[in-house]
Amino acid sequence: xxxxxxxxxxxxxxxxxxxxxxxxxxxxxxxxxxxxxxxxxxxxxxxxxxxxxxxxxxxxxxxxxxxxxxxxxxxxxxxxxxxxxxxxxxxxxxxxxxxxxxxxxxxxxxxxxxxxxxxxxxxxxxxxxxxxxxxxxxxxxxxxxxxxxxxxxxxxxxxxxxxxxxxxxxxxxxxxxxxxxxxxxxxxxxxxxxxxxxxxxxxxx
Numbered sequence: 177x178x179x180x181x182x183x184x185x186x187x188x189x190x191x192x193x194x195x196x197x198x199x200x201x202x203x204x205x206x207x208x209x210x211x212x213x214x215x216x217x218x219x220x221x222x223x224x225x226x227x228x229x230x231x232x233x234x235x236x237x238x239x240x241x242x243x244x245x246x247x248x249x250x251x252x253x254x255x256x257x258x259x260x261x262x263x264x265x266x267x268x269x270x271x272x273x274x275x276x277x278x279x280x281x282x283x284x285x286x287x288x289x290x291x292x293x294x295x296x297x298x299x300x301x302x303x304x305x306x307x308x309x310x311x312x313x314x315x316x317x318x319x320x321x322x323x324x325x326x327x328x329x330x331x332x333x334x335x336x337x338x339x340x341x342x343x344x345x346x347x348x349x350x351x352x353x354x355x356x357x358x359x360x361x362x363x364x365x366x367x368x369x370x371x372x373x374x375x376x377x378x379x380x381x
Contacts (some may be wrong), residue, residue, distance in 0.1 A: 194263050195253030196221035203251045230286035241266040251275045287312040292325025327364045334376045
């Protein structure tokens with residue numbers, strides 16, 4: 177199965193996680209990072225989810241189809257594969273996009289990710305080996321730190337000025353290619369972000 181990579185805007189949109197364990201907690205954290213309104217359905221929840229009670233809605237009950245009514249994403253994260261399959265069936269009937277943990281029959285998979293503010297890298301093996309995705313993420317995290325989030329913030333600050341000054345899409349691509357070089361990569365890694373900003377300013381003038 178081949179998945180189509182896409183980033184979904186779920187800010188202020190309802191997303192549901194069924195399950196109260198550590199895996200459910202990991203999924204909730206990712207949803208909160210993206211600004212979702214998260215609801216957790218489980219009779220018992222782990223300490224980590226309990227600590228998020230001010231940020232999420234918790235329904236401390238056993239799952240039933242009547243408990244899900246609307247939303248964008250539903251993640252079935254119980255430790256019962258048969259129950260997860262039933263949850264997915266119920267959710268699809270109500271037009272949710274469904275993720276079932278450790279099951280590639282999901283509508284989407286949740287990749288390992290590196291996030292620093294608006295800088296986001298998703299790493300996926302198409303569901304074949306989540307462990308390998310996490311391994312690659314850990315290796316890349318050593319290379320791609322918070323300086324890359326700060327670099328995105330600088331570039332974003334000048335994006336509209338570039339659009340205003342440079343008339344065509346093709347020329348704007350060329351502009352950024354001339355800015356974003358291997359040398360700039362090394363400057364970002366070392367935290368010399370002023371060099372990036374000055375290069376953009378000079379190119380614009």
